[in-house]
Amino acid sequence: xxxxxxxxxxxxxxxxxxxxxxxxxxxxxxxxxxxxxxxxxxxxxxxxxxxxxxxxxxxxxxxxxxxxxxxxxxxxxxxxxxxxxxxxxxxxxxxxxxxxxxxxxxxxxxxxxxxxxxxxxxxxxxxxxxxxxxxxxxxxxxxxxxxxxxxxxxxxxxxxxxxxxxxxxxxxxxxxxxxxxxxxxxxxxxxxxxxxxxxxxxxxxxxxxxxxxxxxxxxxxxxxxxxxxxxxxxxxxxxxxxxxxxxxxxxxxxxxxxxxxxxxxxxxxxxxxxxxxxxxxxxxxxxxxxxxxxxxxxxxxxxxxxxxxxxxxxxxxxxxxxxxxxxxxxxxxxxxxxxxxxxxxxxxxxxxxxxxxxxxxxxxxxxxxxxxxxxxxxxxxxxxxxxxxxxxxxxxxxxxxxxxxxxxxxxxxxxxxxxxxxxxxxxxxxxxxxxxxxxxxxxxxxxxxxxxxxxxxxxxxx
Amino acid sequence: xxxxxxxxxxxxxxxxxxxxxxxxxxxxxxxxxxxxxxxxxxxxxxxxxxxxxxxxxxxxxxxxxxxxxxxxxxxxxxxxxxxxxxxxxxxxxxxx
Numbered sequence: 081x082x083x084x085x086x087x088x089x090x091x092x093x094x095x096x097x098x099x100x101x102x103x104x105x106x107x108x109x110x111x112x113x114x115x116x117x118x119x120x121x122x123x124x125x126x127x128x129x130x131x132x133x134x135x136x137x138x139x140x141x142x143x144x145x146x147x148x149x150x151x152x153x154x155x156x157x158x159x160x161x162x163x164x165x166x167x168x169x170x171x172x173x174x175x176x177x178x179x180x181x182x183x184x185x186x187x188x189x190x191x192x193x194x195x196x197x198x199x200x201x202x203x204x205x206x207x208x209x210x211x212x213x214x215x216x217x218x219x220x221x222x223x224x225x226x227x228x229x230x231x232x233x234x235x236x237x238x239x240x241x242x243x244x245x246x247x248x249x250x251x252x253x254x255x256x257x258x259x260x261x262x263x264x265x266x267x268x269x270x271x272x273x274x275x276x277x278x279x280x281x282x283x284x285x286x287x288x289x290x291x292x293x294x295x296x297x298x299x300x301x302x303x304x305x306x307x308x309x310x311x312x313x314x315x316x317x318x319x320x321x322x323x324x325x326x327x328x329x330x331x332x333x334x335x336x337x338x339x340x341x342x343x344x345x346x347x348x349x350x351x352x353x354x355x356x357x358x359x360x361x362x363x364x365x366x367x368x369x370x371x372x373x374x375x376x377x378x379x380x381x382x383x384x385x386x387x388x389x390x391x392x393x394x395x396x397x398x399x400x401x402x403x404x405x406x407x408x409x410x411x412x413x414x415x416x417x418x419x420x421x422x423x424x425x426x427x428x429x430x431x432x433x434x435x436x437x438x439x440x441x442x443x444x445x446x447x448x449x450x451x452x453x454x455x456x457x458x459x460x461x462x463x464x465x466x467x468x469x470x471x472x473x474x475x476x477x478x479x480x481x482x483x484x485x486x487x488x489x490x491x492x493x494x495x496x497x498x499x500x501x502x503x504x505x506x507x508x509x510x511x512x513x514x515x516x517x518x519x520x521x522x523x524x525x526x527x528x529x530x531x532x533x534x535x536x537x538x539x540x541x542x
Numbered sequence: 543x544x545x546x547x548x549x550x551x552x553x554x555x556x557x558x559x560x561x562x563x564x565x566x567x568x569x570x571x572x573x574x575x576x577x578x579x580x581x582x583x584x585x586x587x588x589x590x591x592x593x594x595x596x597x598x599x600x601x602x603x604x605x606x607x608x609x610x611x612x613x614x615x616x617x618x619x620x621x622x623x624x625x626x627x628x629x630x631x632x633x634x635x636x637x638x
Contacts (some may be wrong), residue, residue, distance in 0.1 A: 110617035113625075118617050125624050214562030240570060241562050268630040283574045284561055289623055296627035310616045345560055374560055374585070422613050443558070443589055463558055501565055502558060512555070512590040 083164060085177075085328040087157035093323035094144055096316045099355045099426055101140035102362050104539035107429060109136075125296045126305040128204030131197060134313040142316060144196075151195040151228055155184045156320065160328035161492075165456040167476070174479035175334070176472060178492040179325050179353060182459065186251065188494030189349050190221030190308050193317035197306045198225035207302040208232035210294040212262065212287030214241045216248025217494070218308035223257035233257035234303075236264065236290040239282030247498055262287040269293050309346025310424045318352025325489060326356055334487055337367055339475050341490035343468045344371035344438065347424030353491040355426075358435050361542075368475075369436040371427065372467045374443065434542030441470040444513055447506040449473050450496070462494040463502055549600055552593075557586050572600075578609040 100107050109117040120132045127135070134142060163176035181189035201209055209231055213219030219235040226233035235257050242249060242261035252259045262282045263270035269289035273280060280286075295305040308314065322340075329337065340357045342350035350371045361367050430436045441449075450466035452473065453459070461469060468490050479486040496503070505511050553569035560582065571586065572579045579597070580586075587593035597606060613619065 110615065112621040113614065113618045118621055122621050122624070125628070126620065214559070215564040217563055238562060240566060241564060244564055269626070281570055281574075285575075288619075289626070292620065292623040293627035293630055296624055297631050374558075422616075425615070463563075464560075499564065505556075505565075514589055514591050 081162065081164060082332070083162050085160040085162070085332055087324060087327055087331070089153050089157070091327060092149060092152070092157050093320055093327070094149070095141040096144055097319040097323060097356050097359065098137060098140055098142055098316055099351070099358055099430070100312060101138050102359050103426070103429055104362065104433060104541060105429065105537055107425060108537070110425070126292055128201050128206055128304055130200045130204055131313050134316055135311060144320070145199065148196050148199050151199065151225075152192070152320070157324045158183050158321070160325055163457055165458075166453060166473075169452065169456045170473065170476045170480065172476040172480040173484060174476045174486045174488050176476060176488045176490075177325070177329065177334075178490050179321050181321065181491060181493050182495045186217070186220045186224050187497070188217050188221065188462065189318060189321060189352055189491070190218050191224055192320055192352065193308065193314045193348065194221040194225035194306070195228065196317040198222070198229045198231055201304050201306070202229050202231060205302065206231070206304050207300070208234065208298070209304055209306050210234045210236070210291040211306050212236045212238070212284060212291045214238050214284055215245050215498070216241065216252060219257070219259065220248055220251040220255070221308065222306055223252040223255040226257065227255040234291075234294060235259045236262040236287040236294070238262055238284055238287050239280065245498070262290050264290060266290070267293040309348040312424075312426060314348050315351040315355065315424055315426055318348045319355050321352035321491060322354060322356035325353060329489070336365070336487060337489050338486040339368045339370065339488045341370045341372060341468050341471045341475070341488065343464045343491070343493060344373050344423060344427060345464060346422070347371075347427035349464070349491055349493045351424060351427055353489070354436065358430055361435055370471055371431070371436055371438045372471045373438065373440050374446070374467055432538045434538070439471055441467050444506075444511060446470045447503070447511065450503075451506070459492070460496045460500075460503070461492065462496040463499055465493045465496070468493070552591060552596065555590055557590055560586065575609055578605060581610055581613065583609075
């Protein structure tokens with residue numbers, strides 16, 4: 081049995097897949113802060129027009145420029161692995177496959193969109209790209225991409241992350257980026273924050289404000305902004321992952337995938353693998369497609385909610401606690417109500433449609449899964465990847481109970497070699513596990529009875 | 543056992559921040575949103591200690607409603623930031 085399924089460079093997918101073309105209920109146009117649809121020229125200060133066109137496109141297939149493919153050849157096509165070692169450890173009849181996105185130079189799936197965005201910016205005449213980053217996974221991906229194309233790159237790194245993650249910062253600087261702790265004195269947004277709180281550890285919100293301001297206020301007009309997740313064009317670029325996987329599975333004779341799993345934060349990792357399979361599901365295939373995330377507070381995962389997670393345009397505030405007639409804090413929100421705000425609208429709509437079914441796992445279960453993975457398959461996983469592995473193991477065990485030869489595919493989105501402190505805490509027994517009082521759950525559920533649920537815009541087919 | 547004698551009682555606990563991508567102390571999480579907690583404070587901390595009780599004790603319903611409110615959709619927040627940045631340009635900027 082081959083453990084790896086490789087594609088030759090000439091077999092690399094030559095088009096990205098756009099789920100927006102196939103969603104049963106068309107996506108609503110994004111709304112601005114005034115509640116009116118956002119027009120392309122409103123985004124022109126931060127994105128080049130060629131990316132804005134992708135953002136709003138309803139075309140199913142979008143050609144990948146040859147020059148972008150040439151950039152991707154440094155690590156793509158990425159291998160598909162058969163996880164036979166953990167299959168043996170689990171004694172499961174399931175066949176587990178994973179896309180190894182850790183082979184990129186920055187070590188994750190993020191460069192799939194970073195190189196595309198950098199290229200489109202350069203085509204448009206842009207000389208410099210600004211962005212924000214926390215721990216540095218996105219910042220290092222963009223720094224890498226800009227280095228390949230001779231673009232300047234400025235990364236506003238959240239102060240607390242700048243101090244705690246020097247190696248990621250050094251990666252960015254090795255690739256030629258200028259990494260600035262945020263808030264900084266380089267922007268009005270940063271200066272305003274520093275004036276109020278000189279010792280602030282910063283936040284992603286502040287860093288984003290600075291990066292956007294750096295793009296908008298550049299007097300040369302040659303700076304734009306890039307981001308690593310959420311928006312449609314970012315997810316589009318990531319679909320090369322799932323499209324390669326389909327070719328690789330076909331190459332070894334796997335006719336059908338039963339379960340597709342990816343971790344979902346902003347959504348690009350999950351979407352990259354899953355969207356080509358969501359298309360199959362829309363057209364009748366029976367596939368369980370599972371975005372996975374860290375556990376959300378269970379008091380917030382049940383019952384009706386004050387607003388629908390599919391309606392990403394809603395900004396209705398939460399029902400005030402007192403209007404629930406209840407002393408419990410906070411007002412419970414449905415799984416989708418709070419958790420999925422902030423996730424990509426395309427992923428959100430796929431959840432509303434029932435095309436994908438989110439799951440969440442406790443931190444201890446995730447670390448246990450990652451350790452089992454490391455001791456069988458060998459690689460040490462990023463914390464986010466460990467959530468997907470926990471789901472994979474659960475599905476593999478289920479297959480064993482059912483006696484079914486399920487085909488499970490997931491995205492191994494990146495290594496955890498820069499995140500070993502978490503493993504240290506787990507291995508030394510320091511990770512806390514506070515049991516949620518059962519009474520609190522019952523109280524919060526009772527408070528939800530009878531609350532109205534806003535209608536979700538969906539086809540109702542799944 | 544840590545008791546909530548002061549608002550700083552849990553400040554030295556650490557958990558993984560899914561927004562930033564690394565471990566952070568609780569003191570960061572309870573102040574990051576202009577002095578109010580991060581909207582994910584319950585999601586990230588409920589496995590570690592009774593954070594719901596902490597929130598109930600330390601913040602008013604209005605504050606809780608504020609920091610637990612969902613973020614603006616990405617596009618809306620981007621457009622807002624663009625408008626704010628345009629306003630931050632110097633008045634003499636010829637490209638303004």
